[in-house]
Structures are given as C-alpha cells and as structure tokens.
Amino acid sequence: MREPCADGALGPQVALSLAASVSALAIEVRGLEKTYRTPFRRRKVEALRGVSFSVERGRVFGFLGPNGAGKTTTIRVLMGLIRPSAGSCRIMGHDLPSQVARSRVGFLPEQPYFYDYLTVSELLDLAGRLFGLDRATRRRRADELIAKVGLDRARSQSLKKYSKGMLQRAGLAQALMNDPDVVVLDEPTSGLDPVGRKEVRELILELRDAGKTVFFSSHILSDVETIADEIAIVARGQIQSQGTPRELVGQSLQGTEIVLRLAADAANSDAERSLAAPARAARRIADELTVTLAAEDDVDAYLALAHGLGAKVVSVVPRHETLEAVFLRQIAGADASGSAREGRV
Amino acid sequence: MTAQPSVAGPAASVGRIWAVALNTFREAARIRVLYGILVLVVASNLLALVMGEMSIREETRVARDVGLAGISLFGSLTAIFLGVFLLYSEVQRRTIHAIVSKPIERWEFVFGKYLGMALVLSVLVALFGLAMALLLGSQGVAPSLAVAKALVLAWAEVLTVAAIAIFFSSFSSPFLSGIFALGLFALGRLTPDIEAAAATAQGTWIPAVATVALELVPDLHLFSISGRMLDGVAVSVHGEFVGWGYVATALGYGALWILGLLAASSLLFQRRDFS
Numbered sequence A: 001m002r003e004p005c006a007d008g009a010l011g012p013q014v015a016l017s018l019a020a021s022v023s024a025l026a027i028e029v030r031g032l033e034k035t036y037r038t039p040f041r042r043r044k045v046e047a048l049r050g051v052s053f054s055v056e057r058g059r060v061f062g063f064l065g066p067n068g069a070g071k072t073t074t075i076r077v078l079m080g081l082i083r084p085s086a087g088s089c090r091i092m093g094h095d096l097p098s099q100v101a102r103s104r105v106g107f108l109p110e111q112p113y114f115y116d117y118l119t120v121s122e123l124l125d126l127a128g129r130l131f132g133l134d135r136a137t138r139r140r141r142a143d144e145l146i147a148k149v150g151l152d153r154a155r156s157q158s159l160k161k162y163s164k165g166m167l168q169r170a171g172l173a174q175a176l177m178n179d180p181d182v183v184v185l186d187e188p189t190s191g192l193d194p195v196g197r198k199e200v201r202e203l204i205l206e207l208r209d210a211g212k213t214v215f216f217s218s219h220i221l222s223d224v225e226t227i228a229d230e231i232a233i234v235a236r237g238q239i240q241s242q243g244t245p246r247e248l249v250g251q252s253l254q255g256t257e258i259v260l261r262l263a264a265d266a267a268n269s270d271a272e273r274s275l276a277a278p279a280r281a282a283r284r285i286a287d288e289l290t291v292t293l294a295a296e297d298d299v300d301a302y303l304a305l306a307h308g309l310g311a312k313v314v315s316v317v318p319r320h321e322t323l324e325a326v327f328l329r330q331i332a333g334a335d336a337s338g339s340a341r342e343g344r345v
Numbered sequence B: 001m002t003a004q005p006s007v008a009g010p011a012a013s014v015g016r017i018w019a020v021a022l023n024t025f026r027e028a029a030r031i032r033v034l035y036g037i038l039v040l041v042v043a044s045n046l047l048a049l050v051m052g053e054m055s056i057r058e059e060t061r062v063a064r065d066v067g068l069a070g071i072s073l074f075g076s077l078t079a080i081f082l083g084v085f086l087l088y089s090e091v092q093r094r095t096i097h098a099i100v101s102k103p104i105e106r107w108e109f110v111f112g113k114y115l116g117m118a119l120v121l122s123v124l125v126a127l128f129g130l131a132m133a134l135l136l137g138s139q140g141v142a143p144s145l146a147v148a149k150a151l152v153l154a155w156a157e158v159l160t161v162a163a164i165a166i167f168f169s170s171f172s173s174p175f176l177s178g179i180f181a182l183g184l185f186a187l188g189r190l191t192p193d194i195e196a197a198a199a200t201a202q203g204t205w206i207p208a209v210a211t212v213a214l215e216l217v218p219d220l221h222l223f224s225i226s227g228r229m230l231d232g233v234a235v236s237v238h239g240e241f242v243g244w245g246y247v248a249t250a251l252g253y254g255a256l257w258i259l260g261l262l263a264a265s266s267l268l269f270q271r272r273d274f275s
C-alpha cells in the first residue's frame, strides 16, 4: 500500500505476515488516551492519560489497578470496542483495529454477558463460526474446552441458569475457541470462589506453557503476584510502574527478621539486652526472641554475636516491601498528584 | 503454530453474517410478543369474516381487505419492534462485546442482524398468509393469484420497514427509533394523500416542502396498492390487480432502499464506542 514493492514477488499477504512475525512483542500500546464526554452533563472523564506498555510474547502480564483506574478502558481499546482519543496499539505486529489481529486474540470481557438463551455448546459454536472454523473443528474444540473449564455437567443447560462462576468459565472457553496466540482477560478471577480462582490461575499458567501470551487485568493482588511474569500498575489512567514482581518489590530490602532461641535462664538477662540493642525492633515470647535488623545492618556479625551468647538461630528471613505496599503507595501517589492537578484547574 | 482459517474473502464474510443471522433468529423466536401478534392477526381475520357475514355485499371481500391490511400493518409494527430492540439490546446488554472483538466487521454484524430479523419476519408473514388462506378456504374461497401478489408486496413492505427501524436504532434509543420509524412508515404509506393535500395549497411553500420531504421517504404505498389508482386505472385484489412486472419492480425498489439503509446503518455503527 505504502510502497510499490507491495505488489512485487511476495505479494501484500506474505509481506504482511513476515512483518508480523518479526515483532517480538505480542502487545504494544503507545500513548493511549481516552476522554469520555457525557453528552448532557458536559463533563469530561479522562479515563486514559497516555498509557504505554508492551508485552513480550509468551509472557503472563498482569494489569493491576484500583477501581476506575482505566483497565477496562485500555482493554476495550485493545479489542477495538472503543476508539482511543489518541495513541495506537498493535497486537502481534498488526495495527488495530485489524481483522487479522482479532483472529489471533481470545477475549474475556469484564463481567461477561452472553446470549442467555444459548447453551455453552451453542455459544462456543457461534464463537467458532465467527472465527471461521469449520464444523468438525468447532465441535472438537468445543468439547475439549467444555471439559477443560469443567462445564461438562452443565453443557445442555441454558446460560440463563448459570452461576457467576460458571458464566466466567463459559467466557474463558469462548475466548479460547480459536486457539489464540494472545489471550486478553478482563478480571478473569472476579466473582470466583477460592477453588475457581485457583483453577483460573492454573489455566493461565497452562496457556503460558503452551507458548501463549496472556494479558489479564485484576485488582486482586495475590492473583497477580502468584502468576504474572510482569506487572504494570495503573492508576488514574496512567501507568505508575512496570516490571517483574521482583523488580517491583524486591529492589528495596526492608530489613531482616531473625528468630533466636535463647540459652536457658537468658531471659531478661544482659545477654537478651545485648541481643536486642542492635535491632530496630525486638520482642520475646517465652524463650524465643524475634528481632528485626535494618536493611544496612551486618547480619553475619549479628549472628556471630548471637552464637557467642549461646542463642540458637531458628530462622533468618529477609523482608522486602510487599506488592500490596508498593501498590498502595503508588495509588496514593497517583491520587495526590491527580488532586494537585485538579486543584490548579 | 497451527494453520489458521482465513478470515478474509467473501465466503468467510458470508459465514460470519450467517452466524449472526442464525443467532438473531433464535433470539427473536424466543420473544413471546411475536406469538401474541400472530394471535392478533388471526383474530382480526376472524373478525373480518364475521363483519363480512353482516355486510350485504360479497362477504369475503371484507375478509380479504382486512386480512391483507392486517398483515402489512401488524407485520410492519413487528418489524419496527424487532428493529429498534434487537440491535439496541446487544449494545445495552453488552453481548456485543464478545462478538465484535472477534474477526467480524461491524457491517457484517449489522447485515447479519438484519438478515436474522428478515428471516423471522418472513416466517411471520408466511404464517399470517397461511392463516388468511385457511380462513378464506373455510368460506369456500379459492386462493387467488391477486392475493398471492398482494402478500408478496406486503412482505417486501415489512422487510423495508425493518431496515428503516435498524437504521434509526444504529444511532438512537429504542423509544426515539420507534417514533422515527413509525413516522416514516406513516409518511411512506400516505405519500399520495399528502401529495394530494399539498397540491390544494398551490402557490404557497407547502407543495415544495412536501415534495422534498417525500423524496427522502420510501414510497411504502407502492406495496399496498389494492384499492388505489395506478396510471389512471383502479387496482384491486378483487378485480384487476397488478402484474408480476409491477411486483418485481416494487421488490427491486424495496431492495434498493434496504441496501441503502443498511449501508448507512453500518457506517453509523462503525463509529460507535461500546462501553
């Protein structure tokens, strides 16, 4: 299209797929902005204020943020449901909204609504038709996926009779009908009980092991922390930070927690006092003393001291900042700068 | 990587349109109101028979007139009802999110939605016609070619009205769409009467405005021609009715309007945000 050589020996189709396969990124989002205008109240909502991130192929990417952060808005732009006010996205190297890109993606909407008069088999058949699968493939994939998400016993019920968790499973199944390269899940674990959440986490890891890229949003920290290879924290329509869970929380050692068992009769002795002195905090229950050393303290020297005083080392645990703390701190930061900006207006 | 089915090309496109149409048909077949309308049409046919009994003139004449009028009126009202709700509810209930995020183009969705609706309406018109034929048959009246032609015309009218309703619902709420579609239906039906009325106001701006306004509206009266004058000749299902050439022309006219309206709906739908 842009150059005359597109009509050359390779043909546009081949050229397109070559260009696509070169990109190592499954998802690229650049400078996304979205302003909602409510028509009557004349109020503007800046849902996205320059969101950029990229997801490498084969990764599990967690999109973490509080309510109203802009997660769903980002995902809707990514899936071509809404048009951004500015910015661009690419999926598997294809510009959006492209039909080819959509054929390579599986999507689970937030709080999925499906045609409630269909059974799960019919829903999957419809999805398969839209992906252009032939009848045999549709049937085979549907059977596999219904078994995988555990809806075998409910397969002849209409979706109207499904519980929230069952709908979520049906939604996951329809997202996987095309055996997608990229899976985009908007809050896949919301509304699920602990067993259901664990199953979804396992399904996501299974998809990763099959070489797929998984992009999912959540505000459930433990879900993101346990399965994501990479996390972006979003608040107030902007990415606050992005990195591996270790990068986000592990850089700053907060201190070291050491549990000692004191020698007989050492309680309330000079020995206890000299063990407690260098610690930032110390607490004794019966003959167990728990001390917390500051990050910069010499742990080896302290352990030698304890050894010399006849104490036994029960455990030594380095304490990092938790993801929760990082998350809360960044949200608070975003809120503060947001309020400051609004105050100026 | 597994081989991917092609999403490009007319065959794939038809497959997706058909998938949406089939699903729409399923959805509409579950709307109980439609069965109520069917009962209403049969009841109005029965009423027409009873009224015919009481009239001095040929009794089945009334039955045929009321029957045909009922089919095109109730058929068109059903078309408006389905047209303004089916597309809207997809957006409102967010069922559309899992659909248009798949490799279907928005215009394919609009055409599929219309096709499904057209299938439902066709079945409905066929049932209306069957009910009418059975009732007339019970009175010893053989089905006539004229009535068959009138039925085909009513069918074309109903499908055109459905496209009008879809067009409005591609950018406005069911309430407004319903009002617009009803308005257009009335204008289209009364075109000759409006023209005649406007002609009496010769010398003012009224005839000019009426001409322009009526140009923008499909001439639905072409589909219910019985009892009107065509080229100075009275046309009636009871006597001299139109030929198949007229029916074909009317069908072509309807098809052009339908295509135009669906194309415009697709353009409007293309620009919409779904959130």
Ligand SMILES: Nc1ncnc2c1ncn2[C@@H]1O[C@H](COP(=O)(O)OP(=O)(O)OP(=O)(O)O)[C@@H](O)[C@H]1O
Pocket: A036, A037, A038, A045, A046, A047, A065, A066, A067, A068, A069, A070, A071, A072, A073, A074, A110, A219, B275
């Ligand atoms: N259609 C809309 N019109 C106006 N404002 C909207 C619309 N959709 C979303 N918003 C606003 O955009 C902001 C971001 O919403 P979004 O749904 O993307 O958040 P989220 O991160 O998905 O939150 P949650 O965790 O609650 O799902 C919110 O302030 C929301 O009120």
Ligand SMILES: [Mg+2]
Pocket: A071, A072, A073, A110, A186
């Ligand atoms: Mg959300």
